[in-house]
Amino acid sequence: MLFPDEEKAVDQLKDSVVSSVQESMAQVQMDSEELASVGKKNIEEEFFSASLAPAHSLWTSDARSSVRLRIEEGCPEEPVTVHQMFIASVEKYGNMHALSSKKNNKWEEITFLEYYQFCRRAAKSFIKLGLKRFHGVAILGFNSAEWFYSAVGAIMAGGIMTGIYATNSPEACQYVASDSKANIIVVENQKQLDKILQIRDRLPHLKAIVQYSGQLQQKISNLYSWKEFMQLGQEVSEKQLDEIISSQRANQCCILIYTSGTTGKPKGVMLSHDNITWTANHASRVGDMQPADTKQESLVSYLPLSHIAAQIYDLWTGIQWGELVYFAQPDALKGSLVYTLREVCPTSHMGVPRVWEKMMEKIKQEISQCGYVKKKLVTWAMSVSLEANRKCMQKDDEKPFLFSLAESFVLQKLRAELGLSRCQKFFSGAAPISSETVQFFLGLNIRLYEAYGMSESTGPHFMSGPKAYNLPSCGKVVPGCQYKMANVDSEGTGEICFWGRNIFMGFLNMEDKTREALDDDGWLHSGDLGRIDEEGFLYITGRIKELIITAGGENVPPVPIEEAVKKELPFISNAMLIGDKRKFLSMFLTLKCCSNTETMEPTEELSVEAVEFCRQLGSQATKVSDIIGGRAKEVHRAIQEGIDRVNSAATSNAQRIQKWTILRKDFSVSGGELGPTMKLRRPVVLEMYHEDIESLYQG
Structure with a gap:
């Protein structure tokens, strides 16, 4: 039920949108079927259906349930679904460029109207493949236009979209796909497909797999190329899709974001249409992102879209404000990102x-x-x-x-x-x-x-x-x-x-x-x-679960101490404080090293910065093995002096670092010490290096 003021706001919004759509449709050349899909009748239905689904609680753990929204008195923004947000952008920015992908060494762009139509085609194909309401569509691969079409199309078709990190193991993929009851998994290439084929028999809800990049290398039942997939939905009518879209409510789930599991098994964070559309609208205002009819913003999409930060920034805010999104190459984080940035010169x-x-x-x-x-x-x-x-x-x-x-x-x-x-x-x-x-x-x-x-x-x-x-x-x-x-x-x-x-x-x-x-x-x-x-202004001082409580009962926040060590010793890559339930604090250190350009695994070779630092100390070290185990006394002396300086600023003796050791290799995502967004996975490190920790506390 809507309050009188809310009903009035909806009516005003509906009238404005219908009028705007009619004007824009006169300027955009579309065939009769396309016009029918976004004509006046459907827009009116869109805004008459803005009421919320019945809900009694602010939270749920059931993907099929609805929640009460935290709408404060006087809140002017009427809840809208992802489709309503998108159709409003098509009215305003329909002829402007939305997405740009580099193919055959040339940037190819599509407009917001074309973007919207591709998403509808994907939605109809998902329906044809048997996507059930509130079941998952999992996307496994690097950022691309197809990733976006799959994400929006899954929501339009009444499913729940979830991203899977491209670095996930087959077992981690199986957990997400199973937990989200994924009916369809969209993969980037053969490498990602192989992961799903390994676990396919353990996914009872899976009906089809779609590969969006590269040629299919094998004939497998219910495996489709992107071209085949986009043609599947031709038999599904626009009316059938519109009925599913108009049944959606802003307080229902449309997205799952899985936590990286740094402190246990991943949790599926359920986000509603309103969570997405409201945040895309408001958060970007603080960063001074401009709507495209004022000044079109441009950005490069390269961070994992499985994570909420990249998804809000690249995908949903892009739709909300009419931004032009360029897709980086899959090897962006291996060095090609800077070349893409130089080519497109983004504004954000x-x-x-x-x-x-x-x-x-x-x-x-x-x-x-x-x-x-x-x-x-x-x-x-x-x-x-x-x-x-x-x-x-x-x-x-x-x-x-x-x-x-x-x-x-x-x-x-x-x-x-x-x-x-x-x-x-x-x-x-x-x-x-x-x-x-x-x-x-x-x-x-x-x-x-x-x-x-x-x-x-x-x-x-x-x-x-x-x-x-x-x-x-x-x-x-x-x-x-x-x-x-x-x-x-x-x-x-x-x-x-x-x-x-x-x-x-x-x-x-x-x-x-x-x-x-x-x-x-x-x-x-x-x-x-x-x-x-x-x-x-907010200042973060630590994390409750990361607090180290020593055997003497002293609460020690590790992050400020770790940052102080890295500041004193610029050739240190990672510093991790240890000492929970121990008599004193110790620290793991890793040195800045070069990475393998293919695997991104840290190598034995020290970085140029680390080698230069060693030279200044009088050491000829060029590898980690030249330093660990007591070798390179000059470097060990410099580390101890840096830690002594950090200790001199400690608030108590219990917060001083008593022992430290250099690990044989730097932390990495592939090694398991860092999560997909480069966060330190402390419990994992404690388990992996258990013997090294015990050696620090012997005697």
């Missing part, structure tokens, strides 16, 4: 912290290889930019004349080398970013706007932006969202709790885990510790 760019760190390491390496004069000039320009940006926290603050010189003669050229010459907005999300990385990019006059949130909050709940920037905070709460601090201590630190239209429906088939995450009043408990300053 997002990376997880590890991506920004890798970019920083690459720039440092190139600077180190410059001649004396050029190196001095770059170093001067970056120091001027860093100082100016530190003093001028708001982007429109007036900067000194020296900064203008540095910007014009040096920094603009450096950013152009990265493909960021037109980029105005830079975002970091999915994990905390180090202060060293933020400061380095300030030296390039690049402000990294940090977003903080969870899969369970549909991505960002707090964000930095041009009008909400204060280092080292991760910004202010997104307008329309709320927060509270639970169990606040004497220093003002407490657990951060979330409330708003972006809060998830619940964990699929996990009532107990849902009850753990949501309190009796419906607040989402993040598990993160932080404090809020007087201006409303």
